[in-house]
């Protein structure tokens with residue numbers, strides 16, 4: 193059966209086309225141009241930060257942020273084991289070592305209580321990931337960082353517009369990164385953004401993303417830099433997306449409400465939470481089948497696929513992936529081990545109607561029932 197409901201679908205229903213055509217007409221298609229500046233300015237305003245620097249994607253944004261905070265060979269950076277692989281890889285690009293912590297059972301974000309035990313004399317900082325749109329518990333994380341002299345980078349790739357105690361993600365740590373990949377809440381196709389209030393971090397990032405060229409001396413390179421720039425065309429799409437950011441975010445929240453209405457009576461499913469101190473933007477609406485094995489979870493996904501509904505499994509925890517599995521013992525992460533094997537992401541995109549979600553939810557319940565009764569037979 194064809195896919196009727198994909199997991200993700202970008203919505204380009206604002207001024208995207210006009211602005212891109214404007215780039216083409218003007219021939220400003222490369223990484224100079226007015227949209228870059230406008231997009232950075234708008235993004236900083238949206239996140240309530242002093243600086244925003246556009247770059248080529250969320251992964252290069254992480255790499256730049258770590259470099260700007262001085263991460264180098266031999267350093268350790270604490271990250272949640274339950275995250276997208278880019279968080280760990282960016283640490284590795286700096287020849288540093290990611291040190292994994294387990295997740296909170298309800299928000300699925302890195303658990304502040306487990307951080308301090310992982311701090312060593314080599315620890316430089318912490319990356320707090322706002323997974324699937326729910327902010328990490330930043331106050332205790334910032335407190336630990338302050339006491340140990342560590343930096344905190346927010347990986348807000350999945351959480352544009354989310355709030356922690358009425359403050360915007362992107363403005364909570366020392367530096368934050370966003371992804372603007374096609375399946376993220378707002379997109380530029382491929383793209384990334386870095387936000388900070390720190391002038392020196394902002395200057396380092398601007399330097400490093402443009403080959404390290406001295407801003408006052410052309411073709412003079414005091415450091416080894418990178419070409420991690422965003423194009424004006426990407427930024428043009430970003431400007432149009434940002435104009436409608438509240439709509440994009442509102443669509444996710446509305447979808448989540450409909451899913452919750454339809455699924456909350458189903459005792460076999462754990463749904464995402466929204467802590468009283470949080471605004472969850474529900475990048476990917478998720479379900480955890482807390483009584484199922486990984487095989488049964490996969491059967492649910494296959495069953496839904498047969499009904500034209502695409503889903504995806506939760507990320508594998510970093511400590512299980514071949515490049516990282518020898519770093520720490522798997523039994524240090526009981527929460528992540530469990531939820532990563534039991535969780536799926538459901539179709540989550542702007543434009544899903546209440547009827548679509550009612551249909552998807554009833555298919556999910558039907559498949560759940562089938563998979564559970566198979567087990568009993």
Ligand SMILES: *Cc1c(COP(=O)(O)O)cnc(C)c1O
Pocket residue numbers: 249250251252275276278279321347349350370371372373382383384
């Ligand atoms: C998407 C994502 C990234 C990487 O972003 P890209 O733009 O795909 O490079 C990093 N961290 C998390 C948590 C993500 O979800």
